[in-house]
Amino acid sequence: MPRTERFWLVHPSPVVSMSTSTQTHQQTDPASNQLGNSSDCSPLGPMTNLLEQDVGEGLSEKQSTEEVLAGVELAPAQSLWTTEASGSVQLRIDELCPGQPLTIYQMFTNSVQKYGKLTALATKRGNEWEKVTFSEYFHLSRMAAKSFLKLGLERFHGVAVLGFNSAEWFIAATGTVFAGGIIAGIYTTNSPDACLYVANDLRANVIVVENQEQLYKILQVRDKLLHLKAIVQYSGSLKEKLPNLYSWEEFMALGLEISDQELDEVISNQKANQCCVIIYTSGTTGPPKGVMLSHDNITWTTHHGIRVGGVQPAEIRQESLVSYLPLNHIAGQMFDLWAGIQFGEQVFFAQPDALKGSLVDTLREVNPTAHLGVPRVWEKIMEKIKEGISQCGYMKRKLVTWAMSVSLEENQRLTKDEEKSFLFNLADSLVLQKLRAEVGLSNCEKFFSGAAPIGSETLQFFLGLNIRLYEIYGMSECSGPNFFSGPKVYRFSSCGKVVPGCRYKLVNMDADGIGEVCFWGRNVFMGFLNLEQKTKEALDEDGWLHSGDLGKVDEDGFIYITGRIKELIITAGGENVPPLPIEDAVKQQLPIISNAMLIGDKMKFLSMLLTLKCTINPETAEPTDSLSLEAVEYCQRLGSQATKVSDIIGGKDKLVYQSIKEGIALVNSKANSNAQRIQKWTILGKDFSIVGGELGPTMKLRRPVVLQKYHSEIESFYRV
Structure with a gap:
């Protein structure tokens, strides 16, 4: 089968070292007006004009490669990549927004x-x-x-x-x-x-x-x-x-x-095209790889x-x-x-125990204007706010519920240019501002989420607080962001639009328009240190970085990430099942669930591992046997008296098990096909954690580790 590619924003992209080399791509899509627009293309130039314009609109000024490189000395380079620490690379100078190459100094x-x-x-x-x-x-x-x-x-x-x-x-x-x-x-x-x-x-x-x-x-x-x-x-x-x-x-x-x-x-x-930073991957499926970043990778990406x-x-x-x-x-x-x-x-530097609980205290003290969190951090903030709300009196809880529902509806309904209603402004000033202040975000205007997919439940909760979480999508190999959301580039559950000056394409697209996301730009890394074969696997012969992520793009250029190719479950019947949407649906339907991991690669049907929300030991960061306040309240609404994980697992608490069974049945009723229905599930005795190895340092789920650690539980699903 020939490889199917859909090009978005691809045009001639010269690469340079000491001099301009030949172009590597032909323009195949006239949609280049989706690129960011700014007359300021140099990292040294003023940025005041960005306040008045939408960064997702087309660039107004071009510079030739000769203009960009005037007075700039680069190290000789024959290739876009290298695996040697002392090596140098050709820069992917782009005529739409080149930016003069700079060193960090x-x-x-x-x-x-x-x-x-x-x-x-x-x-x-x-x-x-x-x-x-x-x-x-x-x-x-x-x-x-x-x-x-x-x-x-x-x-x-x-x-x-x-x-x-x-x-x-x-x-x-x-x-x-x-x-x-x-x-x-x-x-x-x-x-x-x-x-x-x-x-x-x-x-x-x-x-x-x-x-x-x-x-x-x-x-x-x-x-x-x-x-x-x-x-x-x-x-x-x-x-x-x-x-x-x-x-x-x-x-x-x-x-x-x-x-x-x-x-x-x-x-x-x-020289700007030499290595200065190495980011080591977490090594989930093998030894960590050293992602080599040049001075230009850093200085160009931070600016643009x-x-x-x-x-x-x-x-x-x-x-x-x-x-x-x-x-x-x-x-x-x-x-x-x-x-x-x-x-x-x-x-401002947080305390070393920030992720064990002290982060909110620092946020309250500093009141930052911008905050970046991985999804699990935003989830923890959400749980803390929910816990605070649950401890309020009846009338106060009703008031908070009303205010958050008004905010959610207004934020989902309005476009960016519309004014918000008197009712919303009343709810925000009376209630929501105080809630944001409780977690140190009263002065914050830019809220970012990155490093892993974030659930729609979390996104909706924060919209209810009048907080838009701007999702960022990229990877270490593209110096961080390749797609970015922001105040003027936002759509619910999207990771925004491509960074101005960068390119992307989707390859091997299916009938739903979902394909592998590939990157091209000044942000693309130099190569993996000492790993030539791995570098060649990541960069194709034309220099495109293959992310391994699956995504689709809407008619306005907003990207939606649907999962990773390696995580894609292919059942014994040949059905391709992306796990993330199903896992997210289960967690949204069942607020007692902390983590849900779909199983079923090469199997006849899908199954799922579940963990319950619990408290965390502040000293060791390990999950305890005690249910979180939200989980206890969930049990109480069912008529259950459970307060510990051990009170529930193994079918001990029939009310909770029945509720989870009904919730999964509801998720199954919305499945696209019978092959995407969850047939079996079990509740594990302990939540996933960094200490346990199931979560990486940025709290991303390490699926291979979970598969190995809970091999016997998974095997029991498929015994004849």
Whole structure:
């Protein structure tokens, strides 16, 4: 069968290194007016005009490749990709919105000139926020760069950071890049052996750890770290003095022995088409892959990608945000670290136990203007609000229910240009503003969700609070976002439109218009470090990045992600079943369900694993046996007295089991075919969690892990 492709927004796309190479694609779709429009195509230019225009409309000014590259020196490159840390790539310069290639140092220098006196970083120590201006941040980054050079950091070798978000994490990252190294984060949940793999793959000369706990992991494998020269601990006092182990203060002082001239020479040799950042995948189905990102990937994407979400440069209004998502993940790093520099944002660091419960406390204190959360974080905020509502008196609960229903109806009905009714404004001022303030979002104007699909129940709940969750779709391999929602680019349950200057196409489309989403643009990565075959699998012969995700696009250019190819269930009868819509439908129908995972690949029928909503141990982050307040109330409405998971599982509570049976029957009644009906299901004794391994660090479901861990339960579904 020939491969069926549908091209959206494809036109001649030259790629350049030192000079322009031949074009790689012909224009096949006249719908190029779906691209973002701005006369400001340079990351150095003003962005004021973005306030008045819809970023999803067509660009008004073009620049030739020669104009873009005037005065810019790039490293020689023969290909769009490389797997060597010291390699360079051709840039995918686009004539509609090229943007001059910049290094991270150039981007930071430009920001310091504009935002030098503004606060950049804020850290809570005791009861006070310690703040650092952009000028101080830049100076500290140069000092850290000198210290890395003093420790022997080699060009294109790595610095790995193992710890929670902090000013030191940011300074270590920028300092590494200034010094000509490559920065990479390691998940704080990684085992010593997993840390070893990343550090050796990165050829890490220095590892920066947060505390004694993380230090101990590195010390366990220190003898196997082939390139390691030093370890730096940035929080807490050193328990013992070991060779080449430094406190943060000792480390920063080392830079005094390196001259500005020596550092400036290193910086001057950096080129925008060389690697500076590596993002390691979570390694769900094998060893993690190192996603190599160039200076241009970072500087271009932060400017052209993040701005679609309505993020404003500090000349207009200084944005504030709380940093808590793992910085070794592309979402947290791009949104907090690099975009923070690009737009002059004020970044407040959450406490290390943010995802165990303290995040809301920090949000209340900071009242950020923008907030990014993975779906599970938004779900936890939703559960906290629901819990608060349930504890109100009868009349107050009725008032909240009325206000949220008015908001939901109004937000679903109105277009972006219509004014909201007097009734809505009354509900918002009397009730909803107070609810938003309860979770620290009273000052927030931009609410983003990314890293995984979010359920429609969650989206609708927040619309009821007059909060539009702007979904972002992309991957580490495209530097984060490739599609972005924002105040002027929004449609319910869509991930928005393609980022201005980027391209996409859908391949192998089915009769419903669903196909694999592929990317092309300056945001597409350099390649996987040391993995040539994996890189060739991700990038086709024309340089298109194949996402592995399935999606469809409506007539207005909004994309809807329907699942992943690898997660697509193909039954024994040959029926293709995307699991996400069915799982979402079950959770929406049954509010007692925390996680639902569809099973049935190569099987005669579909089955499902279910977990119940429960409380979390704040110390260990493990799910407990106690049902959440929402789950207990669900049971009470049925006439059940259950308060624990163990009260229900195994068919002990017939009322709850009957309710779940009826809910799944209702979901089945709306199935597109008999093959998409859930035939069997079971409730597991424990909810999924990061600690248990079923969820990744960004709380994305790790299906292969679940399949292996609950093999016996799944096998029981299909015994004859």
